[in-house]
Amino acid sequence: MLPSLTITEAHEQLKKRSISAEELTKACIERIEKVDDRLNAVVHRNFERALEEAKEVDRKGEFDHPLTGIPYLAKDVYCESGVPTTACSNVLREKTYIPPFDSTTTRRLKAVGAISLGKTNTDEFTMGASTETSCYGPTRNPWDVSRVAGGSSGGSAAGVAADFGLFALGTDTGGSIRQPAGFCGCTGIRTTYGRTSRYGVMSMASSLDTIGPLAKNIEDIALILQAIAGKDERDGTTVDVPVPDYRAALTGDVKGLRVGLPKEYFIDGMDPDVEQSVRDAAKQFEELGATIVDISLPHTKYATATYYIICPSEVSSNMARYDGVRYGHGSTRPPPSGRTSSTQALEKPKNLLDYYESVRSEGFGPEVKRRIMIGTYALSAGYVDAYYRQAQRVRTLIRRDFEEAFEEVDVILSPVSPTPAFVVGAHTDDPIAMYLEDIFLSSQVLAGIPALSVPCGFARAKPSPEAPAGAKEDDILLPIGLQIMGKQWGEATILKAAHAYEQATEWRGKKPLLE
Numbered sequence: 001m002l003p004s005l006t007i008t009e010a011h012e013q014l015k016k017r018s019i020s021a022e023e024l025t026k027a028c029i030e031r032i033e034k035v036d037d038r039l040n041a042v043v044h045r046n047f048e049r050a051l052e053e054a055k056e057v058d059r060k061g062e063f064d065h066p067l068t069g070i071p072y073l074a075k076d077v078y079c080e081s082g083v084p085t086t087a088c089s090n091v092l093r094e095k096t097y098i099p100p101f102d103s104t105t106t107r108r109l110k111a112v113g114a115i116s117l118g119k120t121n122t123d124e125f126t127m128g129a130s131t132e133t134s135c136y137g138p139t140r141n142p143w144d145v146s147r148v149a150g151g152s153s154g155g156s157a158a159g160v161a162a163d164f165g166l167f168a169l170g171t172d173t174g175g176s177i178r179q180p181a182g183f184c185g186c187t188g189i190r191t192t193y194g195r196t197s198r199y200g201v202m203s204m205a206s207s208l209d210t211i212g213p214l215a216k217n218i219e220d221i222a223l224i225l226q227a228i229a230g231k232d233e234r235d236g237t238t239v240d241v242p243v244p245d246y247r248a249a250l251t252g253d254v255k256g257l258r259v260g261l262p263k264e265y266f267i268d269g270m271d272p273d274v275e276q277s278v279r280d281a282a283k284q285f286e287e288l289g290a291t292i293v294d295i296s297l298p299h300t301k302y303a304t305a306t307y308y309i310i311c312p313s314e315v316s317s318n319m320a321r322y323d324g325v326r327y328g329h330g331s332t333r334p335p336p337s338g339r340t341s342s343t344q345a346l347e348k349p350k351n352l353l354d355y356y357e358s359v360r361s362e363g364f365g366p367e368v369k370r371r372i373m374i375g376t377y378a379l380s381a382g383y384v385d386a387y388y389r390q391a392q393r394v395r396t397l398i399r400r401d402f403e404e405a406f407e408e409v410d411v412i413l414s415p416v417s418p419t420p421a422f423v424v425g426a427h428t429d430d431p432i433a434m435y436l437e438d439i440f441l442s443s444q445v446l447a448g449i450p451a452l453s454v455p456c457g458f459a460r461a462k463p464s465p466e467a468p469a470g471a472k473e474d475d476i477l478l479p480i481g482l483q484i485m486g487k488q489w490g491e492a493t494i495l496k497a498a499h500a501y502e503q504a505t506e507w508r509g510k511k512p513l514l515e
Helices: 007-015 021-039 047-060 104-111 154-161 178-184 218-228 272-287 298-321 352-363 366-379 385-405 431-438 442-447 491-504
Strands: 042-045 071-075 115-120 144-148 167-172 187-190 210-215 258-262 291-295 411-415 451-460 477-486
Touching: 007 021, 007 218, 021 042, 021 047, 021 071, 021 115, 021 154, 042 154, 047 115, 071 154, 104 115, 104 218, 115 154, 154 167, 154 178, 154 210, 167 187, 178 187, 178 451, 178 477, 187 218, 187 491, 210 218, 218 451, 218 491, 258 272, 272 291, 272 411, 272 451, 272 477, 272 491, 298 366, 298 385, 298 431, 298 442, 366 385, 385 442, 411 491, 451 491, 477 491
Parallel strands: 071 115, 071 167, 258 291, 258 411
Antiparallel strands: 042 115, 167 210, 187 210, 187 451, 411 477, 451 477
């Protein structure tokens, strides 16, 4: 099946003319049309333009770059000229926002001939850990459609796992690439803050957001990252540091690599299959010649609380631009008589403040409102010292923990999540439980370091009513993700470690039962 090819495999076939870019693109489109009604991973389909671009690639016949003619999907926060971009929020969906420009990342991919198929589902403005806050409804996990695909890049992860495209773009603020990659059994990387451009990507928390790819294996991640990384004059947070040859770093040799195992990431209540899989991964590294070093990251216990002060504070600022004046949702406040039909006359707002209140009340979902209120409270005059400034001090301590740890080790291993993918709706009424899904994923964000997720095993689960006909308990496997962290600008090292582990294990070859 063509959509199941890796980027490297597809590139070789394209170069030899065994397949065409049009055939590959058509196969991905057919796959989406066949399966996505069960997953809800793709929210905007750009198929006609994708086929036109594929035909143009074939006409030129030049496949010098490994991404030329490769179909991919982008999370619905990446601006692409002429393609609807709504951040899966009613505040932009009602009057669909169509950007007149490209994000730097999609522009760089277009420049090398990659083909965008459309936009993937996400939590509203990336706020969530399950893709359940999307105005288009939740994305389902390809391994068990009764479970979440993770968030907020759940649509991208599900799309890669289900072979909708050969890779996808996501964003990671508090684990939003790594957690869905772990839940869906694919790979995904959060880059060092400043390594990749955020220009043209809708912001949630500007000092925390990073962008990165999700793909089928580590080599593909390296190829994509090579194309999109680097300084961007349009994004002042990108840094002019050399971009290594990531593919050349994948030597398979990790002899002498010092691998840290932090005690704070093995906690009471975590799923035993998750803990065992990660410890088995550490043993695998030992067998490959690495040295395991027990380490401590003492301020880890404060990371989630710190993140959920800093992140909402930045959310409250970034969401202020969605006021219904310049673009997006406008006030649809019904008249006081109780006539609620959208075809009837609407009550005129009393003043501008009343208009803003109406627009934002109707356009934003509960999670966005919750974070705006938390952030506004944390930044208010009476509490900014007690909450926001204190959180920034703890952020510094967390960063120092990593700096000290990386004096002893080269990479750090941990679980991606304490459990496999949970059932849709399990945390809907408990936002704190949802926030705790990020318990292993917030520290790296606050420290600004790179981290990735690579499959390291499976947990067994009972079949749900929505499982494939005839499925038995042993047939339902839920992927487990291994997190590999590195020092600032250390993407090449964690890719090297992950690739060596991946090549020594069989997890990357497993596929969900979707037929």
